[in-house]
Amino acid sequence: MNNINGQTQELAEFCRRLYNRKYIAGTEGNLSLRLPDDKILITPGGFNKGFINPEDMVTCNSDGEKLEGIHQPSSEVKIHVTVYKNRKDVNALCHAHPVFATAISLAGKPLNEAILPEFVTALGVVPVVRYATPGSQELALNLLEVLEKYDAFLLEKHGSLTLGRTMMEAFNRTEILERYSKLLFYTGQVESPKLIPREEADRLLDIGGRSNLKGVIIAGENNL
Numbered sequence: 132m133n134n135i136n137g138q139t140q141e142l143a144e145f146c147r148r149l150y151n152r153k154y155i156a157g158t159e160g161n162l163s164l165r166l167p168d169d170k171i172l173i174t175p176g177g178f179n180k181g182f183i184n185p186e187d188m189v190t191c192n193s194d195g196e197k198l199e200g201i202h203q204p205s206s207e208v209k210i211h212v213t214v215y216k217n218r219k220d221v222n223a224l225c226h227a228h229p230v231f232a233t234a235i236s237l238a239g240k241p242l243n244e245a246i247l248p249e250f251v252t253a254l255g256v257v258p259v260v261r262y263a264t265p266g267s268q269e270l271a272l273n274l275l276e277v278l279e280k281y282d283a284f285l286l287e288k289h290g291s292l293t294l295g296r297t298m299m300e301a302f303n304r305t306e307i308l309e310r311y312s313k314l315l316f317y318t319g320q321v322e323s324p325k326l327i328p329r330e331e332a333d334r335l336l337d338i339g340g341r342s343n344l345k346g347v348i349i350a351g352e353n354n355l
């Protein structure tokens with residue numbers, strides 16, 4: 132059994148918040164934290180995260196093999212391993228199925244247009260991870276194709292994935308992604324959103340520390 136400590140408690144707390152925000156249902160979703168020596172603390176598979184306890188968490192080595200815990204690690208552990216091995220700036224990962232972000236993931240299109248200033252500064256661009264069977268190594272490889280530049284992803288026909296230096300940061304990014312997806316959905320009911328002009332979009336990317344996305348985001352000319 133895993134010890135009850137600050138990190139297992141933190142993971143359980145964020146699981147409950149994710150569930151209470153209705154970003155996951157049933158046994159969906161998985162969260163993890165990077166531990167010292169690149170071990171991974173991850174949620175178990177097949178658990179309703181709204182009812183999970185700190186002692187249910189699983190400790191794995193950096194390859195995703197179980198070291199401690201009474202349950203098996205999430206079936207998506209390959210994604211977590213891929214992120215921690217390739218993004219040394221990331222210490223927390225949040226995978227959920229929020230309704231609006233998941234609806235947008237069905238279309239398989241990235242969120243790469245400069246429309247809402249707060250979203251441009253917070254996330255810049257959210258790419259699509261090409262579809263592969265949930266839990267497969269192929270899905271982890273598809274993620275690797277776009278992993279380097281971004282902190283939030285749409286898993287095609289599946290859900291959301293956000294990264295952070297802390298779980299709070301990863302969780303915030305899930306909230307922002309879902310809120311933006313909801314806004315896009317409602318805007319689409321009225322009319323097509325207009326793009327922020329290029330100069331302003333570049334300024335927002337600079338403010339958000341995301342200057343590397345200037346060539347990726349799509350902005351308008353005099354469209355505001």
Ligand SMILES: [Zn+2]
Pocket residue numbers: 159160226227228265289290
């Ligand atoms: Zn999932």
